[in-house]
Amino acid sequence: MSIEDEYEILSRIELFESLDSIQLKRLIFVSQRYQLQAGEYLFRQNDTSDTVFAIIQGECSVLVNSNHGEIAIAVQGVGELVGEMAAISGEPRNASIRADCACEVIGFEAGLFVSTVTNHPKTALMMMKILAERVLILRKQLERLSNRQLHT
Numbered sequence: 099m100s101i102e103d104e105y106e107i108l109s110r111i112e113l114f115e116s117l118d119s120i121q122l123k124r125l126i127f128v129s130q131r132y133q134l135q136a137g138e139y140l141f142r143q144n145d146t147s148d149t150v151f152a153i154i155q156g157e158c159s160v161l162v163n164s165n166h167g168e169i170a171i172a173v174q175g176v177g178e179l180v181g182e183m184a185a186i187s188g189e190p191r192n193a194s195i196r197a198d199c200a201c202e203v204i205g206f207e208a209g210l211f212v213s214t215v216t217n218h219p220k221t222a223l224m225m226m227k228i229l230a231e232r233v234l235i236l237r238k239q240l241e242r243l244s245n246r247q248l249h250t
Contacts (some may be wrong), residue, residue: 132204
């Protein structure tokens with residue numbers, strides 16, 4: 099995939115919409131590409147976090163550990179970010195990411211990602227919105243799981 103193809107995908111990510119083309123291309127230029135096969139993990143829950151990833155091909159499941167093994171809580175596809183919560187907080191990964199099919203992702207070094215977000219007010223506001231939405235989704239997932247356990 100060319101830098102122009104990657105730019106086209108990443109420019110449609112809500113978080114990057116307010117970056118100008120030079121800023122986004124610079125971020126792409128210093129990023130790393132990763133190929134994953136179906137079933138391969140991009141990272142696991144509790145891993146240290148030094149990279150934020152954008153999915154540019156394929157889909158990945160977001161998995162969390164439970165007493166009954168891993169539970170899928172979401173599926174992320176082309177144009178979606180994974181790993182940004184841990185990169186911002188500096189805490190270990192709060193979920194695992196596993197490829198559902200052959201995937202390609204772009205990895206951004208956490209420090210560069212965070213500085214890019216924080217140096218652009220519109221991008222920072224969008225990041226807060228994305229994180230708030232993720233927390234809401236997680237809360238709903240937990241409520242659903244709790245209700246399921248109460249009824250079994």
